[in-house]
Amino acid sequence: MAAEMRAGIDRREKEGMDTGSARYTLRVMEQAPVIVFVFNPYRVPSQPADSTGQNFMNIVDIQSIGAAIQNMLLAAEELGLGSLWGCDVFYACEELSAWLGECSEMIAAISFGYPDEYPIARKRKTFDEVVQWVG
Numbered sequence: 001m002a003a004e005m006r007a008g009i010d011r012r013e014k015e016g017m018d019t020g021s022a023r024y025t026l027r028v029m030e031q032a033p034v035i036v037f038v039f040n041p042y043r044v045p046s047q048p049a050d051s052t053g054q055n056f057m058n059i060v061d062i063q064s065i066g067a068a069i070q071n072m073l074l075a076a077e078e079l080g081l082g083s084l085w086g087c088d089v090f091y092a093c094e095e096l097s098a099w100l101g102e103c104s105e106m107i108a109a110i111s112f113g114y115p116d117e118y119p120i121a122r123k124r125k126t127f128d129e130v131v132q133w134v135g
């Protein structure tokens with residue numbers, strides 16, 4: 001798995017792409033005892049939505065998957081596990097999908113393990129900064 005992730009990042013960088021936090025994510029994935037790869041079984045990679053209805057359904061599906069991931073992270077937290085929700089796997093989605101033998105659209109990979117660091121919570125925007133009342 002790590003070899004595939006590294007190969008994907010290398011390939012993107014050779015193409016001139018900025019891969020941001022991908023190598024950090026790779027380091028976390030290498031240390032994680034469990035990684036859950038999440039796919040959307042209703043779509044294949046880079047599939048264009050060919051109707052408005054399909055586009056709506058795709059948005060609904062992505063929201064549902066996001067909620068399922070959030071539930072996994074909350075359950076892990078309750079069990080004392082750490083997690084990293086990772087979309088940097090997109091840089092290596094071809095390599096990882098081939099390694100997993102999965103043809104549907106990759107959404108994320110969540111790394112789980114016992115944490116060895118407890119970062120200070122980052123500053124949050126206030127309620128008033130993120131909520132707009134109308135009417």
Ligand SMILES: Cc1cc2nc3c(=O)[nH]c(=O)nc-3n(C[C@H](O)[C@H](O)[C@H](O)COP(=O)(O)O)c2cc1C
Binds near residue numbers: 025085086089
């Ligand atoms: C959809 C999504 C994808 C993310 N992908 C990555 C990733 O690939 N690598 C990474 O280090 N962090 C990733 N993050 C984590 C964020 O960078 C951030 O650390 C996390 O949301 C916790 O935020 P907080 O520190 O503000 O609580 C992702 C977060 C979200 C919501």
